[in-house]
Amino acid sequence: MIRQEFRILLIDASVGRGKIVLLDGLNEVAGGSGLAALLYVKYGQPALPWDDEAQPLIFAIGPLTGFFPLMSKMVCSFKSNYHGEYTESHAGGRAALSLRFADLDALVLVGKAKQLSCLSLGKNHIELKDASFLRGTDAESSGKLIRRMFKVGSGHRSIMRIGPAGEVGSAMACINVDTYRHFGRMGGGAAMGVKNIKAIVIHGDSDFNLPSGKDYPGLYKEVYSQVTSTDMMKKYHNLGTPENLKGLNDISSLPWRNLQQTSDPGIETITGKSFADQTLLRNGACSGCPVGCIHIGFIREKMAADNRYHYHQVAYDYEPIFAAGTMLGVTNSFDILRILDVMEKVGLDAMSGGVALGWATEATEQGFISERETLVPLAFGDAVAYQQAARHLGRGSNDFYRLLGQGTLKAAAVYGGGEFGCVLGQEMAGYATGELFFAAQTLGFRHSHLDTGAYSYDQKNSEKDVARAVDFLIADEPGRAFLTSMVGCLFARSVYNEEKLAECLGSVGFDTLSGSIPEVAEHIRALRWKVRAQTGFDPDNFSIPKRFYEVKTWKGGVDKNYLDNLKKEYGRRIQTIIGGS
Amino acid sequence: MKQLITPRMDQCIGCQSCSLACARLVYKKISWNTAGIRIHSSGGLSTGFVANKCLACDPPPCAEVCPTGAYLERPGGGVVVKKSLCIQCGKCLEACPVDAIYQDSMGDVFVCIHCGLCVSFCPQNCLEMIDSSRIEEVLI
Secondary structure, eight states: OOOSSEEEEEEETTTTEEEEEEEOOHHHHOSHHHHHHHHHHHHOOTTSOTTOTTOOEEEEOOTTTTTSTTOOOEEEEEEOTTTSSEEEEEEOTTHHHHHHTTTOSEEEEESOOSSSEEEEEESSOEEEEEOGGGTTOOHHHHHHHHHHHOOTTTTSEEEEEOOHHHHTTOTTBOEEETTTEEEOGGGHHHHHHTTTEEEEEEEOOOOEEOOSSSHHHHHHHHHHHHHHHSHHHHHHHTTOGGGHHHHHHHTTOSOBTTTTBSOOGGGGGSSHHHHHHHTEEEEEOOTTOSSOOEEEEEEEEEEETTTEEEEEEEEEOHHHHHHHTGGGTOOOHHHHHHHHHHHHHHTBOHHHHHHHHHHHHHHHHTTSSOHHHHSSOOOTTOHHHHHHHHHHHHHTOSHHHHHHTTOHHHHHHHHSOGGGOOEESEEOOSOOOOHHHHHHHHHSSSSOTTSSSHHHHHHHOOSOOHHHHHHHHHHHHHHHHHHTTTTOOGGGTTTSOHHHHHHHHHHTTOHHHHTOHHHHHHHHHHHHHHHHHHTTOOGGGOOOOGGGGGOEETTEEOOHHHHHHHHHHHHHHHHHHHHOO | OEEEEOTTGGGOOSOOHHHHHIIIIISOEEOSSSSSEEEEESSSGGGOEEEEEOOOOSSOHHHHHOSSSSEEEOTTSSEEEOGGGOOOOOHHHHHOTTOOOEEOTTSOEEOOOOOOGGGGGOTTOOOEEEEGGGOOSOOO
């Protein structure tokens, strides 16, 4: 344990000054997700719009960050411009360890810088530098220039930056973290851009004494051994998350062509194995994670008639391949990487962007929109057109793309075609597994497939028992909320069960927290929902478009009555949590 | 005498498990700086990683300039460290030609002592302990 309270850096971007705040509550909210919610209670403005200068942009880590393997993620929370409510996004890279070794549990940004700026911070420094010259610069070039602007700390720092999408306020704008990771969903990039912050450089340059007592060294070695010797290592280390593409296609649960299909023979060229065999250039890891799940592919471009080439590195995972691949009917692995490369550069969340373009393609087919809106003719499978469209979407090239960047259903409300917008609270994740997942993503706290294990439940259960299914969601959430308060990677949840987390917390001196995990987990879950409710959450704000009722999975057609009842009951249970004392 | 070498850094994924393990188990610190091996990207994460560690010079220039005998010549290359003798003058840092020694804000210095503990914490098999006499080339 470093200290018994949270150490927070509160920065007012309007003046480029900060202050250190020591905050109680560690035994009640732990850190990460819980701390972020607590900080929104303290600094948030629930009644004000998302872009009010007073709104905080929060980055938080947990009590095990820096102490154990795979405690390698950071929580970012903010009032989202996607739905106008409080939300969270999570990312890895070097961000978490950099913040830990800057001796901070959280960074809170309020105010708005006078011009586009970069914030640099470390144990002994805070600096806000003018970066007006970076306006419109893509995320890749920005990274190169920021490394030149801030020379110290290479290898032990994190660079979080936005692309043009964040600058123009797209609700699909991500925050790029260390080139290959992202705070992807719900418009975190816009929350940063609206503060005129192009980048945050965190230099982790301090160190701490080992926890007292005999338990820590042995437990650290034990956990390291577990995470590197179990199936988890093999699963995420080998083919990585794309391994699931073929499996989900085989059980008719992989969305294709704007969810007009759930399976297609075209999968054969874009399986996890196919990506590994053809495109995989190398692997990478978040700091502190020996699993190393990051898969980086390459694209090679011929730039002249003679044999003149250049190449580019693009990270891939299951979800981006779904969004820029199957959802758009693109079945060439290199073409998928080319689309993702454009999304990376403009700072667009790949999942949201791909699903939005899937809708735009079907809307084009059905005559709701035309090339006048899309600027390029969109057709499923046309990867060149999607590269251009992704750039337009990220940069907000015209009224249509600016509106689409606020959300597929917002564009559909103007142009029509809402019934086939693949939106479950936000643009869907790549799981057409059935009714429970559709209900769970629609009402999940982050509208993420990782809020609960609904997609897994769908794959293992075919009976239609609303109470049992919703009981599963309700029971599954607190454990995940606690792990994202540590802040551990959810890939490690099989190792970091409640017993192991209690041991880990105890070994570094958090004895009270170690002995109260179930209660704290419930408290964190409730606190997050209450904060969100203060910003306007109501289950009735979210509906499920008609397309999801037309889906056929391995269980057959979606049962409308079952899906509606699941959503209704899950919403009721969430409201009970919000209304609880 | 065996020493730590980094012959397969092309395989490094930048997880920094080696640095963290050294800091935690050798130097009793929670850190990625206060370690005998430190991993850095070389111009952004798209260009790979380098290991910053003692190359086991024989004789070691850091030991030659140490005014108190805190750094002693180690058979086969590198140094044996007597921390209690260190006066935190920083001469060793200046003498090291490859920036392998780290000095923290309290003045303590950290260098690889070629114990080999980090080897088992590398998931990519980048590191190896080998007898000094068998080393054919320096790879970082």
